[in-house]
Amino acid sequence: GAVVSQHPSWVICKSGTSVKIECRSLDFQATTMFWYRQFPKQSLMLMATSNEGSKATYEQGVEKDKFLINHASLTLSTLTVTSAHPEDSSFYICSASTSAVGEEQYFGPGTRLTVT
């Protein structure tokens, strides 16, 4: 149980385009979903927290107009990187939890974004 999927697993896009990443909880309903970013050999940095049906809460320094998060249902959240630049290239990981503060978060496999 507690499986989280992400799609796509790997995407290459051109600078200036937008990319959408999907995060789904497959066998449970996620009250809260979290989006993280991870650079090589670095830890996970929380970007935003989203609850179904409400606006996401972004961490300090994360541009909400650039990283659009939609939590349309209890099993689906999407992250759209708008007007992507090469410095947005990173590993994006989502996690899902049945609690508001993320007790026992279950992580997706991650999406590797490369912007050329």
Add this chain to the structure above:
Amino acid sequence: QKEVEQDPGPLSVPEGAIVSLNCTYSNSAFQYFMWYRQYSRKGPELLMYTYSSGNKEDGRFTAQVDKSSKYISLFIRDSQPSDSATYLCAMRGNTPLVFGKGTRLSVIA
């Protein structure tokens, strides 16, 4: 001082060794402590979850929390090559998880 400090390693041990991984933290509001294992280019996998001082054992893994010293450990007994991964500590109070940088472990057959 960062909220969570974790030695990034890398740590290399022979198969069968006992591995000790550690994190220190500065925020006394942290109440819940986790250890995640992350294989290369994969998402983290929850290994252990504790919320009280003391030891918690699960198979070859033991998580230890010392809240008075703000120090947590993960011990791996009889380490296997398949344990080679990055191990991340994570902790929280009533806020989202804060992660350590992760320790890269290699178990050599």
